[in-house]
Amino acid sequence: MQFALTPLDEHELLVFWTQLLVLVAAARFCGAVMRRLNLPSVIGQLGAGVILGPSIFGRVWTDGFEWFLPEHEISSGALFAVSWLGVAFLLVTAGFETDLGLIRRLGRAAALVTGFSLVVPLIGGLVVGGVLPESFIGPESDRTVFALFVAAALAVSALAVIAKILSELGLMRRDFGQITVAAGMANDVVGWIMLAVFTGFATSGEVSTSGIVRTVGGLAIFLALAMTVGQRVVDRALRWVRRDGPDVAGAMTVVVMTMLIYGVATQALGIEAVLGAFVAGVVLHRSRFQQREVLDHLESVTNTFLAPVFFATAGLRVDLGLLGQDDAIAWAGVVVAVAIVAKFVGAFVGAKLAGQSNRAATALGAGLNARGALEIVIASVGLSLGVFTETAYTVIVIVPLITSIFAAVSLRIVVRDWRGTDKEQERLDREEALAKNLVVTSQRILLPSKGHPASIAAAQLAQFAWPKEAPSTILTVGDEDADISVLEAVLDEREVDHNRSSGVSIGSARDVAASIVAESNLGYGVVVVGVA
Amino acid sequence: MQFALTPLDEHELLVFWTQLLVLVAAARFCGAVMRRLNLPSVIGQLGAGVILGPSIFGRVWTDGFEWFLPEHEISSGALFAVSWLGVAFLLVTAGFETDLGLIRRLGRAAALVTGFSLVVPLIGGLVVGGVLPESFIGPESDRTVFALFVAAALAVSALAVIAKILSELGLMRRDFGQITVAAGMANDVVGWIMLAVFTGFATSGEVSTSGIVRTVGGLAIFLALAMTVGQRVVDRALRWVRRDGPDVAGAMTVVVMTMLIYGVATQALGIEAVLGAFVAGVVLHRSRFQQREVLDHLESVTNTFLAPVFFATAGLRVDLGLLGQDDAIAWAGVVVAVAIVAKFVGAFVGAKLAGQSNRAATALGAGLNARGALEIVIASVGLSLGVFTETAYTVIVIVPLITSIFAAVSLRIVVRDWRGTDKEQERLDREEALAKNLVVTSQRILLPSKGHPASIAAAQLAQFAWPKEAPSTILTVGDEDADISVLEAVLDEREVDHNRSSGVSIGSARDVAASIVAESNLGYGVVVVGVA
Incomplete structure (x- = not known):
């Protein structure tokens, strides 16, 4: 042709x-x-x-x-x-x-x-x-x-x-x-x-x-x-x-x-x-x-x-x-x-x-x-x-x-x-202070948790310190039945989503850590972990 | 048309x-x-x-x-x-x-x-x-x-x-x-x-x-x-x-x-x-x-x-x-x-x-x-x-x-x-060590100086610590007659160029500092200053 x-x-x-x-x-x-x-x-x-x-x-x-x-x-x-x-x-x-x-x-x-x-x-x-x-x-x-x-x-x-x-x-x-x-x-x-x-x-x-x-x-x-x-x-x-x-x-x-x-x-x-x-x-x-x-x-x-x-x-x-x-x-x-x-x-x-x-x-x-x-x-x-x-x-x-x-x-x-x-001036001052803080930003918060009390304390800290605009993700690894309702209640007024990572070998600490690291690669401003 | x-x-x-x-x-x-x-x-x-x-x-x-x-x-x-x-x-x-x-x-x-x-x-x-x-x-x-x-x-x-x-x-x-x-x-x-x-x-x-x-x-x-x-x-x-x-x-x-x-x-x-x-x-x-x-x-x-x-x-x-x-x-x-x-x-x-x-x-x-x-x-x-x-x-x-x-x-x-x-292995090892060093790189060295002894000591340090591939610039501000020949001799084996900044008000420390900052904006790996 x-x-x-x-x-x-x-x-x-x-x-x-x-x-x-x-x-x-x-x-x-x-x-x-x-x-x-x-x-x-x-x-x-x-x-x-x-x-x-x-x-x-x-x-x-x-x-x-x-x-x-x-x-x-x-x-x-x-x-x-x-x-x-x-x-x-x-x-x-x-x-x-x-x-x-x-x-x-x-x-x-x-x-x-x-x-x-x-x-x-x-x-x-x-x-x-x-x-x-x-x-x-x-x-x-x-x-x-x-x-x-x-x-x-x-x-x-x-x-x-x-x-x-x-x-x-x-x-x-x-x-x-x-x-x-x-x-x-x-x-x-x-x-x-x-x-x-x-x-x-x-x-x-x-x-x-x-x-x-x-x-x-x-x-x-x-x-x-x-x-x-x-x-x-x-x-x-x-x-x-x-x-x-x-x-x-x-x-x-x-x-x-x-x-x-x-x-x-x-x-x-x-x-x-x-x-x-x-x-x-x-x-x-x-x-x-x-x-x-x-x-x-x-x-x-x-x-x-x-x-x-x-x-x-x-x-x-x-x-x-x-x-x-x-x-x-x-x-x-x-x-x-x-x-x-x-x-x-x-x-x-x-x-x-x-x-x-x-x-x-x-x-x-x-x-x-x-x-x-x-x-x-x-x-x-x-x-x-x-x-x-x-x-x-x-x-x-x-x-x-x-x-x-x-x-x-x-x-x-x-x-x-x-x-x-x-009132407007007050908001502007708050925003300006926030902009100067390199740690506390309005990027997404990652909270790996199974709903234990230590995580609740961590969530309270995050809720207090980070602006309401910062959305958060709760990551549970392996444990299908983890109760995160308290966490969701603590993170009030904030967009929260829940990600269940399908860790195959439950209980393997290494596996859990790997899941958290993999998730944290996906663009979070901060990872908050409660350690009991 | x-x-x-x-x-x-x-x-x-x-x-x-x-x-x-x-x-x-x-x-x-x-x-x-x-x-x-x-x-x-x-x-x-x-x-x-x-x-x-x-x-x-x-x-x-x-x-x-x-x-x-x-x-x-x-x-x-x-x-x-x-x-x-x-x-x-x-x-x-x-x-x-x-x-x-x-x-x-x-x-x-x-x-x-x-x-x-x-x-x-x-x-x-x-x-x-x-x-x-x-x-x-x-x-x-x-x-x-x-x-x-x-x-x-x-x-x-x-x-x-x-x-x-x-x-x-x-x-x-x-x-x-x-x-x-x-x-x-x-x-x-x-x-x-x-x-x-x-x-x-x-x-x-x-x-x-x-x-x-x-x-x-x-x-x-x-x-x-x-x-x-x-x-x-x-x-x-x-x-x-x-x-x-x-x-x-x-x-x-x-x-x-x-x-x-x-x-x-x-x-x-x-x-x-x-x-x-x-x-x-x-x-x-x-x-x-x-x-x-x-x-x-x-x-x-x-x-x-x-x-x-x-x-x-x-x-x-x-x-x-x-x-x-x-x-x-x-x-x-x-x-x-x-x-x-x-x-x-x-x-x-x-x-x-x-x-x-x-x-x-x-x-x-x-x-x-x-x-x-x-x-x-x-x-x-x-x-x-x-x-x-x-x-x-x-x-x-x-x-x-x-x-x-x-x-x-x-x-x-x-x-x-x-x-x-x-011999090849030795060179590779040296290069590898250099690559891991965040301060000492082969980027250009800036040496602001009027040829004073403190600068000569600074030049000797730079000459010793930095690889020969890193070129250097000597910057003199204001002083038309600064003698930098010793510095050039110290920085042997290295590409050296000399930049005379035309600081108008000689002796004004602020002016000199401004010239150095302006020059350092132009992409240097390190600025070495001898302070007497």
Whole structure:
């Protein structure tokens, strides 16, 4: 049979390496400049792409631009492959940093802020999407799908930007900071799900009842399987690679395979591999056998190299010249204004309903206005799927550029010299003291025990000294009938699980010790043993 | 102007993610199986590609194969981009592990072994390349270039395979092990240079005097600049990112930028970006401001994900069915036989001339027979450039599969129960004691001093306690005329450099302390201060 792979020839390889060099260098440079100005680096990376795109580089030196971005499909494929790899890795790390537990703990406040800060701009976006000119709607789409994509793009917030500003100003652990982070993360989760559902509609060409059932049903089944069976398989795999102590290469294999399997599954369902990568990150983070170093390794290659390629490539597709046609520049103003006002109003109302002060509500309205990676992904997917024309894409991509700057500047003004309540201060002091203690951390506690009194004393000590957030595992070896109910009662308010190790030769002290050592390899902060 | 980038559509994205998932899963699985069998994992990864290629998967399930490897150029571009990224990262790490100092130290022995183990198979390869049928020669090449590529492919050795076996058997620090490693690294360096030169010939279509001058001249200029000006710029950059202590993200940026700049430079010279990536690794390793963690980060993403994609893709291009045509299978036998015999004879003769025992010479002949990544890269480049037909490619790729197995098995047999001489044993004992000492290591020594007697005593202590391999830096702050000649004399046999820090306010103790702290951030094993 005829063989199908066409390799890149020498010239195409030169173009490919040059593209990577120029995009990474420009993106990192502009990103660093933005950071110096206390603005998000993503904005600089996107801007670098805009400069290297048809609007500026393409006009200034057309021959060079045509060499740099040839019309060969093989070259486009090569550049987009690196770009997609970058966004997939970026989403694994974003998912890894999403703490579903925090969202749950802050329950009502986070839900109100998230709900209103999403719904109001969604409505605003649907209205704007309904009135934007026909020429903005891509060839593969009807107006409903188009309006949904516009709404999704306006509704999402960028946690990274907000988190960075809050942590710089030392506000991260404040009540307000915690709500912002929880709302930002919940926002991300809902944003990815919206993108998945709307992509499903776009792929089937229209919003129909059967389309909704298929997409939402597929997504629901994927999420259910990914978070249950998938979670257990990932747990098992991460536990297995760690059986002899930390093994970063093994854990990295689990991370990469989970990302690829979830990515292929979501892509096959017509809901974008990037959602799969994000869910993979969440699942990997939820596993107690995860190894934090893997995230560091992934992040350093992603943040320095692959993600900048993605953002710069997204910028390359912006053509500012298109703003001159069809009143596009006026429409861009409308879109940006709706984005800022709707987000601000939504977050402010949600925060007030959740009982926050006027200042906290204003800060939330300002901070959640930042948009970043997620909106750029939504715009890119919309362009790729033919939902957006290049004009609409250019208008939509202007939103994060402006709203992020607005958010960074206004948030700084609102929170300047803002001191919390006494109660809040007390919690912060306690947390600070805890952070300085190298022994007492909120990592998991291992308590090997058969329920003897000495173990109960040990459990009481652990319960007293360690923060309530630290979960614990009681390990009983061999003894099937060990009564650990007293221990569980002592470790009140704390997540406790019970692991019965099947020591074969009961009574062999060596066997028991080996079981305890094997278990302790799996990532505990402390092992507490009561010796009678 | 018309915009040039064509994005991957939803179906192409699904194919892309599926290709990555299947290739990585199969490659890692087959690699792990090979490792269990004590064979190099690269062979398993290549084999996984062969199984997924036209020979097996393509015959068993043609429809599935056509879906998996569509003929669209955009899909080929995407897969090759990941594959090239994998090989570039792999070569940075290979370069990083190439210790030019070791090659220099073992000078004559390494040179003799390397020289003969390269020249004999080169001659063998040229002869075979001269007699292989016309149908093996690619459309873009004449027989001279073809024979040169065959010779290069047969001449190179794979250090990774040998090093792994030696370290498993605990022979790495033995005299014989050191020579093998030095010869393997020298082999790699020469192999990359050969590939660069021959690629230059292939790009210009023939071997002409002007072609030789252009390629060799270009390569010489690149190497000279890369190792001098480039080295200094890399040093400066790595030193700068480290000014406030280790900064892995900063160092990773330097690594990525160096790789891309060197890659683009070599590709522009027509000598393959992969050589540039290798030289980038060597330069980064030579800098004393490098941070070892960067290599770990790069390696974990490369070894678990990107490199397996490269090897599996190389395997995909093998079509075993072609062996049935033109007596190809017989020719494959000839090529493998010449590869094994010529390499063995060359290494054996070189080792005997270097004064090695028969056993050591046999072990070198066996071990250096392993081929791996470099040969696969040479074959891939040959196929891409149209020097090899697919039949020739398939024949050439069989060589590493068989020689690596031969090397692994025969080396184990030769070195079993092999004890070194007494003198060698003494050195090994000393090294072992040193390795256990956490304070005395062979990292660089920092000696802040103005030449006072207390510093001389400190230098004597350091000279006595630390191994000769540990280089040292004498730091003088402020005092332009400090006489450090005595210190240099004390630190005899040791590489010493002198750094005058331009402390502005001489005499300010705080300023001096700050200079010493700033310097010590730059990666020293120990700071020795004489206090009078």
